[in-house]
Amino acid sequence: MPARSPLDTERDHLAASRAALSAMRADAESLDLTGVAPNWVSAEVLRGDIAVRIKSLADLAHTPLFFGRLDYLHALDEDDESGNRFYIGRRHVHDADGDPMVIDWRAPVSQPFYRATKRDPQDIALRRRFGYDGGELTAYEDEHLSDLEEAEKSSALLQREIERPRVGPMRDIVATIQPEQDEIVRAPLSGSVCVQGAPGTGKTAVGLHRVAYLLYSHRERLARSGTLVVGPNRSFLRYIEQVLPALGEMEVKQATVDELVAHVEVRGTDPATAAGIKGDARMAEVLRRAVRSGLRMPSEPVVVVRGSRRWRVPVYELEEIVRELQSRDMRYGSAREALPQRIAHAVLVQMERAGEAPDDRVQNAVARTPAVKAAVKECWPQVDPAKLVLRLLSDADFLAEQADGILDPEEQKAVLWAKPPRGVKSARWSPADAVLIDEARDLVERTGSLGHVVLDEAQDLSPMQYRAVGRRCSTGSVTILGDIAQGTTPWATPSWAAALAHLGKPEAAVEELTQGFRVPRKVIAYASRLLPAIAPELSEATSIRDSPGSLDVRTVPAGELAGAVAAACARALEHEGSVGLIAADARVPVLARALADAGLAHLTPGEETSAEARLTLVPASLAKGLEYDYVVLDEPAAVVDGEPDERTGLRRLYVALTRAVSGLAIVHATELPEPLRAPPRSW
Incomplete structure (x- = not known):
């Protein structure tokens, strides 16, 4: 009988591990909850927890159950020879005896898989990486970290995994996390982190893996306080939504900033100027003034009748109470709730001086009397945030009073509605208006805080949007992900220091990722020609990937452009993987017809690609955060011209140029933007 190879042994361990996982799932499914919970509410919660547990134990047939092995020089458990x-x-x-067969990548014992080197082996003798085809283990590769005479070499399996075609939604990078990425992933929960990442450096994946790591390390705490991933749009969230479930995390919520502040129905849009002013941090002070604009000093004393006695709180004492509440850093609504209790307390003091012995029940009863309620209504009226913002944007005199010294007359005129609506429901609220309402709501009543928030593509947020996200993690921490060079809104942040200040996290550490793992070297070098014009302060990104033939720039006659683009898509589809056709938004209908004429079916962003449908037609405005194996870029000049100014247009173009994983074909009839006109250096 021939000796079994190491690969056969590893396959046996894979089969045994899959069987053990199946047994773990069967055990969870067989749990009898009868009589366990004290009441039906607890029983429902317990059943929900078990359902999540069962779902997390699913064996994904085409996903490797383990991807690496560590052999320590010394056993971690002296009583266990295999330890x-x-x-x-x-x-x-784990197996039936509870012994581990696969260790979670987030466990401390797994950290050397990502961090150990020959210079710093971290007690590792051997690191083994596994290669898979679908779910089948096909290869392995060893690094003997304790053998100093063996030369340091790059991992072919690691490279192959990085370059694997991108069909379908975003994948996890758990098998390929690099040391600099791992440091960010495992940063403490107590600290906020800002990741400035060039295209292809894996910043989005790092943020998602950080959520998974924090949930593993602080499960109970984050289960109580909650976690949230905030993305730029729904297409992006659909693209990344499978990463966390693949890592066993089922309960992380995802939302856009617009969804976070969806207190009113958004049906309108603002001109860029108005949106920029509404998104300016100065609006926070305008709203603070507006919320408190209705405060009044009392004009009459409060007289409370109890039985045969009348108790009188004079005007000067009421003024002292109101002024004291005004001076405190309290939410408007909290102060309004405190006011009747303060007035009632003043009455109780008089009662005690008269020899009575009132208790808390008496104070609460006094606080609810008509006289006290009338005084509160006069001095501290209720504020409806939506109605307040409606008045601010409709009433020129009211806006002028609240914005005096903050917004100049032209800015005030820009944000006022030309035709004031009849009410909150009839108003055509814009996304920027919804953020103002959210700010006003927080001034009235504190917004609940989560334990950790991941904010992706953060460079495009306005100061007021940053404040909205910051409220959701005011007592927790945040991971901010973005690239200043990819800021494409008129209000894109000029620096991470400014963004962190608006978020309320000025102390956050800023980490820069410049080593690319996705975009081919030629492509990122070509796109980086735009950096001096769009973000001169950033370091030029590099890439570990040298993909021959990865960049093709073609000039065609104007009348043949759409057909040439369709032909380029057809050529790209000859390769394995996904294909994205990116174009200025205005050119999407023309190209859709050209693709139909060429018999090329296409998807829209966010739809999952498959073997039958691998081509996606992507408006340039939605390209951010997405990636495709092959990208065809239509008419770069049109992408630039589709934005309100050249710098924003060049940033939008930079985004479009850096979506390719294996190859980029640029097809144009109009002259290229000036930084791109010289032939690529490799030609």
């Missing part, structure tokens, strides 16, 4: 070997995977798997 020096650990298989590293997406989740923990």
Whole structure:
């Protein structure tokens, strides 16, 4: 009988691990909850928890259960001779005796898989990486970290995994996390982190893996306080939504900023000038003034009748109470709730001086008397945030009073509605208006805070949007992900220091990722020609990937442009993987017809690609954060011209140029923007 190869042994361990995972799931499914919970509410919660547990134990057939192995020089458990070997995977798997067969990649014992080097082996003798075809283990590759005579070499399996075609939604990078990425992923929960990442550096994946790591390390705490991933649009969130479930995390919520502040129905849009002013941080002070604009000093004393006695709180004492509440850093609504209790307390003081012995019940009863309620209504009226913003944007005199010294007359005129609506429901609210309402709501009543928030594509947020996100993590931490060079809104942040100040996290550490793993070297070098014009302060990104033939720039006659673009898409589809056709928004209908004429079916952003439908037609405004194996870029000049100014247009073009994983074909009839006109340096 021939000796079994190491690969056969590893396959046996994979099969045994899958069987163990199946047994873990079967155990969870067989749990009898009868009589366990004290009441039906607890029973429902427990059933929900078990359902999530069962779902997390699913064995994904085409996803490797483990992707690496660590052999420690010394056993971590002196009583266990096999305690020096650990298989590293997406989740923990144990056998019937509770002994680990696969260690979760987030466990401390797994960290050297990402960090160990020959210079710093971290007690690792051997690191083994596994290669898979679908769910089948096909290869392995060893690094003997304790053998100093063996030359340091790059991993072919690691490179192959990085370059694997992107069909379908975004994948996790758990098998390919690099040391600089791992440091960010495992940063403490107590600290906020801002990641400035060039295209292809994996900043989005790093943020998602950080959420998974924090949930593993602080499960109970974050289960109580909650976690949230905030993305730029729904297409982007659909693209990334499978990453966390693949890592066993089912309960992380995802939302856009617009969804966070959806207190009114948004049916309108603002001109860029108005949106910029509404998004300016100065509007926070305008709203603070507006919320408190209705405060009045009392004009009459409060007289409370109880039985045969009348108790009188004079005007000067009421003024002292109101002024004291005004001076405190309290939410408007909290102060309004405190006011009747303060007035009632003044009455109780008089009662005690008269020899009575009132208790808390008496104070509450006094606070509810008509006289006290009338005084509160006069001095501290209720504020409806939506109605307040409606008045601010409709009433020129009211806006002028609240914005005096903050917004100049031209700015006030820009944000006023030309035709005031009849009410909140009839108003055509814009996204920027909804953010103002959210700010006003927080001034009235504190917004609840989550334990951790991941904010992706953060460079495009306005100061007021940053404040809206910051409110959701005021007592927690945040991971900010973005690239200043990809800021494409008129109010894009000029620096991370400014963004962090608006978020309320000025102390956050800023980490820069410049080593690319996705965009080919030629492509990122070509796109980086735009950096001096759009973000001169940033370092030029590099890439570990040298993909021959990855860049093709073609000039065609204007009348043949649409057909040439369709032909380029057809050529791209000859390769394995996804294809994205990116174009200025205005040119999307023309190109859709050209693709139909060429018999090329296409999807829209956010739809999952498959073997049958691998081509997606992407408006340039939605390209951010997406990636495709092959990208065809239509008419770069049109992408630039589609924006309100040249710098924003060049930033939009930079985004479009950096969506390719394997190859980029540029087809144009109009002259290229000036930074791109010289032939690529490699030609």
